[in-house]
Amino acid sequence: MDIPDDLSTGERIRALRESRGMSRPVLAQLCGRGPDWLKKIESGERELSNHTLLLRLAAALQISDLAVLTGRNDGATVTVPLGRLSHPGLPAIWSAVMNRSFATTPATGPVDPVLLQGRADQTWRLWHSSPRNRTEVGALLPELISDAEAAVRALDGDQRRAALGTLSDICRLTGQATAFVAPAELAWVVADRALSAAQDADQPAAIAASAWNLGNILRETAYPDEALRVVTEAAELIRPHLDNAPDDWHGVYGALQLHAAVTAAREGREGDAWRYWGKGDQVAKSLPASYIHPSTVFGRANVDFHAVSVATDLRKSSKALGLADDIDPDIMPSRERRARLWVEVARGHLQRGDRTAALHVMKLAHEIGAETVAYTPSARAIAADLWRSAPRAMRKEAGQLAEAVGVMTAG
Template identity: 35%
Template sequence: MNDASNGSTDPVLTVGQRIKYWRERRGMTQEILAGLVGKSVSWLKSVEAGRLQQNPRLPILLQLAEALRVRDLSMLTGDQSMPVRMFTGPGHPALEAVRQAINATPLRPAGTVQPLDHLRGRLDAAWRVRHATADHRTALGRLLPALIRDAQLAAVMYRGEDRRRANALLAETYGLAQMFLAYQPAQDLLWRVADRALTAAQEADDPLALTCAVWFLGQAYRDSGDFEAARAINQQGMAAVQPHMVDPEVDLLAMWGALNFELAFTAARVGDAGEAWSYWEKADRVAARLPGDYYQPWTSFSRVIMGAHAVTLAVELSQAGESARQAERAVSASIPSHPRRGRHLIEVARAHRLQRDHEAVLGTLELARQAAPETIRYNGYARRMLVELVETGPAPLRPRARELADKIALMV
């Protein structure tokens, strides 16, 4: 089957054939995909072979779409496209302003360039706002356009050592923009900032800027389903900064730990439990070397985040018992960031889902909304779990599930 006859264009393909096409294109075995959606391998084989009397229902189709990283359900069903916002969230009102700022690269520089210390202070303040504000995208949406334009201008206006500093700031600004763009219908823009961040970091010739850019780019590759590319860029970045790890500053040490966990996360995505937990242990040893109250604004890497990371690995590996144990251990973790705590609670809800504890899933999603309304609103996993609860959950829970769905503007 070639690209001209894939699951998004050929009207004669069955749902099962489309699923098989995208699974093979993503390099997944049937065992991996079945595990990601909580089904048996025999069930997936029957789906792909067209042996089931009915096609999978909406909740399981949403899980398959998420696992296979397809844009919309028509790529699996062949029917009229379901809006991407059903499971990726709508575009934020500030998205267009952020897009315009990113696209307005100053090819012919003009205007007043900002002092680098002033830009540094504005960028630090923007990171603080992101973590301290429940509606963090709205808060960032007010700050990012001007910050992006000023950082882009500084990177072309300064010379010498100042230009390298400006490029390091620009790379970090693009990383912050990527945080804003996550889970929104703007994949083209997300890739643009991820690529530009790496270019700026290389121009800066700064190991810390490079590790940050690699961290963000690796996430973009992994979330697109290109696990080999995610692993490769991660390992290349670590090799590049290895000479600086003899006696690193605390931020660079934390980035080393964050990159180790990214390798763990990628391994979990492809079902390699041994490699996943091995890299988690390496990251945990790095975290133990950090000050107890340290919390990195770019990656959230810290001692406190390792419990949340353990929940994520267990969930990605479909280890129901382990995910429940890790969730119980980490659910009360004092994560000093509204969006990161909201995301952690969504991961805990995923752990409860593996245990088929519908009441706990809904209760945890409600807590996630209290912690960070704009995290749950744009998170695909949370939206998918709510669709499941509304469509097929226990009858007594459906009114609460629909109420929460209405609050996050989920159209079901």
Template identity: 30%
Template sequence: MTELEGMTLGARIKELRQRRGMSQKELAAEVGRSESWMSQVERDVQPVERLSVLQALADALGVSVQDLRPEARTAATGEPEPVAARNDLDGLRMTLTGHPALTSLFEARRTEAAFEIDALTEAVDHAWTLAHASRFKELTEALNDLLPRLEAASREAPADQRPHIHQLRARTYQAVAAAFARQGEADAAWVAADRALTAAEQSGHPLDVIAGHFRMAHAFMGLLHNEQAERVAQAAIDVLRPRIEREDSAPEELSLFGAMHLVLAVIAAREGSRATARARIEEARKIADRIGTDRNDFNTEFGPTNVRLHAVSVAVDLGDAGEALDLAKEVDPSGLSPERQARFLLDVARAHAQRRHVGEATAALLRAEQLAPEMIHGHPRSRQTLRDLIQLAGRRAPEELTALARRAAALP
């Protein structure tokens, strides 16, 4: 439907509803929601993230999900985005394709394999540094070299070295999963998270398995499979809870436990469940208070600051832009990674967009671009926010906004 191009989701729904002669109350009843909820959706205040809700709206309006929200095509049908919207992870996707070490099945094992554990560890740490900075081009180059080395080492190194190498493999595939999830390539994130789980189990470190669950939950959220994401996160919480109830719980366990509650908070917010989302944030806050400081166990960056950042994100997802902006004033994210700081600014921009503050939203996105340009150019929510702002501004769109939208391939 070319006549709908350039419209926000809310504007599309309103236009299609009016074409069918339906009232907001009638459409809301068709999808089992309230009239006030439908009003917020049409004003682009209430986001619609769950695929089942999008499908229900599309069915009620007599269109496809792709007509209603074209950017849902990748998650719903598996079709790729246009070439202009692709990012620097394409090479890494190719490395992830197929058996991770096929030649090792056919070639004789080297008898004197020497593997420098320290060098491999340093390379894995560097990969995570790149991932936290959303420097995806450099990350792809680094992992295209590192992953084959780790896969070969896991099969050819002396037996006493293999558990440590498996742990390094798990951490590396977690970095791969995180990178793909952050760029909206959830199918590849799922593959990487699954390999991380296998490697973690082979390492003999159960907490690395939990960390793999964290990455897999994010992959499922990217695929709009919220039920699966919730199941993965809740399973980890259930396993960790008896350990968390002990006074001498390790900070690493607390971090993973708290991070899983943040996952569930985001899921609840995207489904419009205010009470559940805020309860999960409060649980995470209690855990963060027990830890007492910002940490980066298993590269989750869990701690008091990250909980505050998630409270802002949850408020935006719930359509509570004023609350999100008030909470944002109390956050100092400067101690976190560039990626987390940029995501925070993206949420601030989304909140301003909900309030129709085009200038403030543009300023936040430009600051985020300075911190993590590849993430802002490639993240689906960033591009959607840019499209929404262009639509809101119309002919008066600031030049810096349209320039950023061009850099992010977000223009129609």
């Protein structure tokens, strides 16, 4: 349909919805929200700035170009993944995960759960250290998944429980490596397998870590209330076990608090967001200053990084940028997390209208973690925004960034 150029995003959503004969409750349900939320969006009472929700609305309305929804048709085409972003490593990972139920043959050789966990730990380190983490980790995951499944089938007793814990760990890594590229069914299968394997292993820390992973999927698919429930329940599950527990149990508990902080912030719940962040901060203070959780990278630096995210999600850009000024990013060993910090800083600069600064830090983010930027919707949205509206003197650089992260440019 032809949409007048002067319509707002909310008015466009309403026009497109009505042209397709969709009721407000139906469209809202497809986005995981209620009809009152959609009514406020359509009336202009509430601003729609969440990129994930914009994509979800566009997909539900079967719009392939986000500009049709936003009205911003001035240079960059942000393609709506009516499936998801694509990555060449996904088919092999999909096969390894989805063929699990048919893999009934026994392991071909001796299985050592300690060596299997060592491989999983090494792959997690690669995830956090490589600028091309999705590609390099994705190449290792199919064999790692298959070997972990074989170990669970071949072992019994304590060794089987250890292998189940490792399988849960590998499934969580699979969820990280395929975020935003896996179809929904794969994301849910992996999350469910991580949680069920942890429960079968009877490992409270693994159960809590799997809940953290499930919370990520729920939050990014626009189910914030469910995400918050999952991570807070998991935190309550593990909290009674923390006395005299290993540091990594405390690290998982702290990571759950930070997850809840960001989830609350994205919903505009400022008091709750800082309360959860404060709990994470207290956990970090109770651990050695150099402590880093091996998969969630919870520790002192990550708590400080999350303060920037919380402030940015609350649209407190001055506070976010002030907090970022006091951080030394190099103390964080995870490239992936450092790249995401700079994306958050870029968001803060954009909130203040400083596109020159936003472009500068986005280039830093891309240099640190190219695939983190290329496969994160919020980073792609920033790159597209900068291509459309960067100062004339910066247009060439903005275009190069948009191309590098896979945002299609015209002209």
